[in-house]
Amino acid sequence: MGVVGTDGGLNVRMSVIGTGYLGAVHAAVMAHLGHDVLGVDIDLARIDALTHGRPPFYEPEFADLLTAMVGTGRLRFSTSLKEAAQFADVHFLCVGTPQTAGSYAADLGPLTAVVDQMASLLGAKDLVVGKSTVPVGTAAQVSLRLRRPDGGSPIVMWNPEFLREGFAVADTLEPDRIVVGGQDPEGRRRLREIYAPMIAAGAGYIETDYETAELVKVAANSFLATKISFINAMAEVCEATGADVVTLADAIGADARIGSEFLRAGAGFGGGCLPKDIRAFIARADELGTGPSVKFLREIDAINTRARERVVAVASAMLGGEVAGRRIGVLGATFKPDSDDVRDSPALDVAARLHAAGAVVCIHDPRGLESAREAKPQLEYTYDVDKAFEDSDLVVHLTEWGDYRNLDVARLAAVTAQPVLLDARNALNVDAWRAGGWTVRSLGRPRR
Ligand code: UGA
Secondary structure (H helix, E strand, O other): OOOOOOOOOOOOEEEEEOOOHHHHHHHHHHHHOOOEEEEEOOOHHHHHHHHOOOOOOOOOOHHHHHHHHHHHOOEEEEOOHHHHHHHOOEEEEOOOOOEOOOOOOEOOHHHHHHHHHHHOOOOOOOEEEEOOOOOOOHHHHHHHHOOOOOOOOOEEEEOOOOOOOOOHHHHHHOOOEEEEEOOOHHHHHHHHHHOHHHHHOOOEEEEEOHHHHHHHHHHHHHHHHHHHHHHHHHHHHHHHHOOOHHHHHHHHHOOOOOOOOOOOOOOOOOOOOHHHHHHHHHHHHHHHOOHHHHHHHHHHHHHHHHHHHHHHHHHHHHOOOOOOOOEEEEEOOOOOOOOOOOOOOHHHHHHHHHHHOOOEEEEEOOOOHHHHHHHOOOOEEEOOHHHHHOOOOEEEEOOOOHHHHHOOHHHHHHHOOOOEEEEOOOOOOHHHHHHOOOEEEEOOOOOO
């Protein structure tokens, strides 16, 4: 694929409604392509930060892009949907669809609220493009809600997003594929125009109906979750037999039909997408009467929970079954490295479980401590990685930040009560740790 440039493209005025990881990055990348963009959110503090070029979350490369795009004048922010309707005739919906409390289903309340407010503001000239991850059938519902009795209804298209946190700018700028759902020829033409630089750079471009587009997104995330839970199930079998899951993953991943990505065994998947997306899919499939066909996703979810429980069980075993009163250092709080996101973070969940079992838990994370403290105020946090090691009976590695690969492990062994490490992400050089005086256990790898 070539490099996506800013030159020669058509300039479109657009609004991007919802400025979370998805919306804020999409807005900045659209401005980078040369479009005039108004980002809209109900969160005043967030809009204020973005307006001043300050990212409301940590995402590599985003701060520089945001500052540059705000500087060009092509990227502005507002809390007003009315302003969005007046300014633009293309509106991307990037509103979050979190899991509903007490249910597996996605909470479409925030998305519906935006759509209903936009309904009276939009007309036949407008194109509404949904990017949020939604249960299949939502795009048709959105289209109905936006239908005007006078016939001058906006066009609705669905265009799911596949960016990964930590790579959000690169993934948005140079996607491997763009999927557009909706049959309207004018909607299709306008989206081709908007994405022209990416198509020219070689991104795959797939035009389909609403339902397929919606399902591509949840199917992709379900498949990724399945790969992770599969390898975590293998890790447990490896551990019971003395086999090595890292070598196993390398060996099966060398088969191009399987592929080596998403076969890293460890504490399992978390974040704002994979866990809630498979649950929302299960809930929607039940509504459709196709629940039995995706029943395996319940198992994927259960294996994922089990992965967290296993970390706690192995940690406890490494402490001779005595967790209460022991001091445990935790490396990592976020659900993955290069993000400050702690939503459904396996690291934070494991730390909280160890704390609940009576351990004194001290958590280090390079970026996620503020959100972690907000989510789990009962835990102890430190920006000084040494503190997580001091007087510890056990150190558990739970988020594979690059920072943890270059620690002076021999020096740190000396500040612990006992130098014992559980690498729950299989990402550390365990030989180097052992050479530095540590007793090390990994998940799914042979014990020494
Ligand atoms: C995921 C998808 O990868 C994106 O394609 C998608 O666009 C996004 O959700 C979304 O729906 O918005 P993300 O949530 O940023 O992206 O995170 P991933 O990189 O998928 O990682 C998810 C979790 O799986 C993390 O907790 C990570 O540690 C874990 N993981 C990943 C493993 O345990 N093993 C692996 O081999 C890979």
